[in-house]
Amino acid sequence: MKIKDIKIFVSCPGRNFVTVKVITEDGVYGLGDATVNGREMAVVTYLEEHVVPCLIGRDAHDIEDIWHYLYRGVYWRRGPITMAAIAAIDMALWDIKGKVAGLPLYQLLGGKSRTGVTVYAHANGETISDTLDKVAECIEQGFKVVRLQCAVPGLTETYGVLGDKKDYFELQGNRPLPPEQTWSTSKYFNMVEDLFEQARARFGYEIEFTHDVHSRLTPIESAKLGKMLEKYNLLFLEDPSIAENQENYKLIRHHTTTPLALGETYNTLWDCKDLLQNQLIDYIRVAATHAGGITAMKRIADFASVFNVKTAPHGAPDLSPICFVAHMHLNISTPNFGIQEYVGMGNEETLKIFKHEMYLENGMIYVSDKPGLGIEFDEVAAEEYVYKRSYLPVSRLEDGTLWHW
Known part of the structure; x- marks a missing residue:
């Protein structure tokens, strides 16, 4: 071969x-x-x-x-x-x-540890009411876990909330340079507890919630947020502080029992080793594409299991459907799998190029039994969609200081 x-x-x-x-x-x-x-x-x-x-x-x-x-x-x-x-x-x-x-790949990884892969949906709104209406739609579609993101009053744009814009490409207009967004921690704190207070009042505690801070806060601010949200019983708080200094999470962990999820920017086991072995996080969010593939993901999951940390792979739409199906095989076979981020299986154009048989039902993905990954790539269809240089946004504080996006 x-x-x-x-x-x-x-x-x-x-x-x-x-x-x-x-x-x-x-x-x-x-x-x-x-x-x-x-x-x-x-x-x-x-x-x-x-x-x-x-x-x-x-x-x-x-x-x-x-x-x-x-x-x-x-x-x-x-x-x-x-x-x-x-x-x-x-x-x-x-x-x-x-x-x-x-x-199918999952059989080579040891077979199924579960019947399907639990996923969480995104509910992003311009207002709290708008976000909660999106949560209701997700629940109606069968999701049992939903990530809540809401625009911050007083900021023109907020991470995760694009409004009428469908993609970051559209934020760039005719100049393919990084769009810039403004961040204010104080304005965020004025909104975020109200979001979850209203969510629990409307939906009770049967539905699980997550929230992504996207590394906007300092460690002590993250500790404050985690403590503030404890009574709303989040499944996890994602990326509260930047992940480069793993010592930061000792401070956060000391102050809150809100479960923490981290790791989408990590590339190897060595990046998250201290967080795992010191039990500073509850979910590790590395992605197969960014962390060395299936072989590396398997090692990270096995190491995490020793310290009671679950996997929750990153699932942004900038990971191709090939990464998506790879995650599904890993998720269904990994004993300490927790949950998978889910933003859909791609738009109409994407599905013309990448074809697979996995399907969503009642908040779970069911994995195909086709040999290998079980996905096909249409080279001819791909030629129709030419590469366009693009960037993720850049974030600045209100005084112009460059900040974490």
Whole structure:
């Protein structure tokens, strides 16, 4: 099963996606996702110039050896670009192995630990009332867990709330440069407790809620927020403070029992090791594309299980459907899986390119039994959607200071 060719595709069906196709001499191929939002072409160059030439002729079955070859075999390890490139190759090799074995990937990972994958929906509103109406819609659709985000009064834009704008591409207009947003912690604190007080008054405690702070707060502010929201019994508070200094979470943990979720910007086990072994978080949110693929995600989940930490993989729409199906196979087979973020399976254009048979029912995703990852990529359809340079927004405080977005 020697690798004959590796192709890289960049398409933009509303979002930019970097897709990798590993082809063997036997004609069996596998697919992987290498998307890093706002730095897509950096991964493409890394793959084309530095990875692909090293893999032609290697045995596609040697997943572990190839993973370590791409990680240990270079002096400059880690980082989002390197790990996304490794992840895409790793996913594609697991896809190939599953196809050759005639088994869905989850069977190669040990089989099912549950019947379906519980997911949480997003309810984003311009006002608290608007947000709660969106929650009601999610509940009506069968979701048992919902993330609540509300626009902050006095700010022109708030993370997670785009209003009539469908995508960050539209925020950039005709100038594809990072849009800028303003942040005010004091204005946020004036709104956030009222959001959850009204949510519990309207929906009771049968529905689980989460909330994403998106690293906007200092550690002591995060501690204050967690303590404030304890009585509303959140499933978790996501990214309350920036994740780079893991010591910060000792302070947050000391002050609140609100469960904490973190990790979508992490790229390796080493980034989250201290948080896990010191039990400073309750959910680890690394994504397969950003953290080295299926092989690396399995290691992180196993390590987290020793310390009673559950997985809750990142599920933003800038991860392609290939990453989505990879997560589903990991989620259904991982004993300490907690919950999966869910923002849909893609728009109409995306579904023309990426085709799979997984489906949503009553707040759960049911995994396909097709061999491998169980997803197909239409190269011809992808050509219709040409790459457009794009960036995530930049955040500033009201006095102009650059802040965490």
